[in-house]
Amino acid sequence: MPDRAAPVLDVRDLQVVFRTRGGEVHAVNSVSFHLRPGELLGVVGESGSGKSVTMMSLLGLLPSPPAEIRGGEVLLGGRDLLKLDAESLRAVRGRRIGFVFQDPMTSLNPVFTIGNQIMEPLRAHMGMDRARATERAVELLELVGIPDARRRLGDYPHQFSGGMRQRVMIAIALACDPEVLIADEPTTALDVTIQAQIIELVKDLREKLGMAIIWITHDLGVIAGIADRVMVMYGGQVVEQGPVRALFADPRHPYTRALLQTIPALRGQRDRRLRVIEGQPPILSASPSACSFCPRCGHASNRCRVENPQRLPHDGLPTGQGHDSACHWAHSAEPAHA
Amino acid sequence: MLTFALRRLLMAVPTLLFISLVIFLLLELAPGDPVADMPLTIPPEVREKIRISLGLGEPMHVRYALWLYNLFVTEPSYWIDALFGTDLAQGSQRIISFQTRAPVFDTIAERMPQTLIVVGMGYVVGVLIALPIGIISAYRQYSVFDQIGTFISMVGFSVPTFVTGVMLIVVFSVWLGWFPSIYDTTLQVTDWPSFVKQMRQMVMPVFVLALYNAAQISRYMRASMLDNMTQDYVRTARAKGMSERVVILKHVLRNSMIPVVTVIALGVPGVFTGAIITENVFKVNGLGQQLLLSIQGNDAPMVLTISFIFAILIVLFNLIADLLYGLLDPRIRYD
Ligand SMILES: Nc1ncnc2c1ncn2[C@@H]1O[C@H](COP(=O)(O)OP(=O)(O)OP(=O)(O)O)[C@@H](O)[C@H]1O
Ligand SMILES: [Mg+2]
16 A cells, blocks of 8 residues: 555545525535555545545535535645636546446436547547547447447437446546546445446556545445545534544544444344434535534533544554544544443 | 338328318318308399309218329329320319409419419528527537527517518518519519519518518527537537537537427428518418408319418428438438
8 A cells, every 4th residue: 555655636624515595504524634646535424424525625626606615725746726717627627536426317418429428538637539539438438348349439428227327327437547536325226236346447457557546335244345544424513534454443533423323233143223323414505513423422521512522543643644534422432442 | 211101191181181071171161152252233143153163062071082083183184284295184173263253273373473483582592591590509508609699580570570570561661662562473584683673572572571581590509509518529529629510510519400300390380371471561472361261252163272282291290300300410310
């Protein structure tokens, strides 16, 4: 693992607010994280925790209005993407950062051929002519494991199955050899066997191409299998972050612990009942002044209700480099771990 | 696709026959007499002779059958004769107007060009201005442009063409004298000045129709664009680094056009029927005006034939709309 290499992507204090009719929604609150070359960062958190909004705001993909980026920096190779003009930002999208979205059924344009849609970024970013773009498109489809690639270039999305479409989406995202691939729940819409195939494919591609990956998912099982590091999000904040082994072996934040207890055990005692995290994830109308998890937390104290906890390290390394969490309880008594 | 089209055309035949029968019966049942307009000095027995000479002595079903036979056999043979110099028709009886005693299709052929030029142009211009307005309104939703567009299409849609038409005549013909208020059909376009004259007399009727059509179609275009702009594939296109131009004018527009093209195709026959009023306001002697004259004169053959042509157009453009849909949307298959 290239551990101390300079990060390709460094996000600092990102803040995103939606201005809606019902008032402001603070969807992302001071999120910081980084991604090293070739690393796979898993991002977990229940629905509405701000995972997608965080990633989309990196590339200015949120509709504005209502979205507004209130602050922070998104450094890609040292350049702040949030300060780029539209033109330069477009040169990053699809070229240096590739995106794969959740639903392969709706993410492809139904009226254009697959070939057309793969060739678009090749022609726009790489200045390829038709012939070269076609060759590269065939290459890409073969890379993501679509049989009979050349013939299938002329097919429309509806002629592909869900799994095959997601492969096409991956091919599109990887078309220009990006340094970073962001996959936003790429397997959620697929059935289990296909999910496993897509995960294998991404592992494989990572070996071959060496790009860094951000993988958003609800499925901690997937994360355990492929990620180098994990970032747990709750209420638009990073509540815990660390190397995958450390975090799974020794989760510190009560939310992370609760999440881990929601995974069904495949081996061992089957009769253990799955835990449900009671309550609803918050929708924040102001930047948080208390811990946003405290209404659902079994360890909440008075301090949790008046002071939003900061991310602090557990292993002496600077925050973000090692294992850290944002929890008063985890940091106060250094509680005994199960 | 060809077999689909043929099958649909075949299926349309009974529908059309039924429509023609209904129109025929309606005209039969309607009070009124084609000889009623003739001078009162004509004695009753002469009147009766005229009625018989018009074919009204025959029973209803014979007249209907005769009309059908003439429409599908006699008239086409006359057209073939005229085209190729053959003599298939051999002077047999054509469908004759009660009012003018001239063949119905001669009148239709005379009037068709005015309708096509003025009303057709009104539709084409309407579509051409509606599409960009719809696209821009959607892309800049709630902008000043969009608000003005919404207001104008509300006006265009809710104010009837005879009101806008008369208003235009009052302002531009009577007060300002820029455009003639009456359409001169005898005008032959031979040189530049006569072309300019033709353009000037077309401006107002075309504008009225264009406004009305654009009002509707621009709304469809806007709604369809808005529908598609929030789709996931649009986000994908942006994430690929496509320019706004490509995102909107390629990805969104191509999808948005599918329902709009259908609406445009379905609207074509409505152009002919809807033009009846505009043609009358501006005294354009097209098909619509003829239809109105014939209804007033109890001219059953003319009314029946023109209405039937409208019915054919409606069926035809329904089919065209379906075929276009299939051409534009790769997910649709005809088999
Ligand atoms: N267009 C919008 N307008 C207002 N609020 C929004 C909008 N999009 C997202 N949000 C808010 O942002 C919050 C985070 O949403 P986000 O989509 O990032 O969640 P997520 O973690 O990706 O969830 P999921 O796992 O369901 O994808 C949500 O609580 C939602 O209320
Ligand atoms: Mg999401």
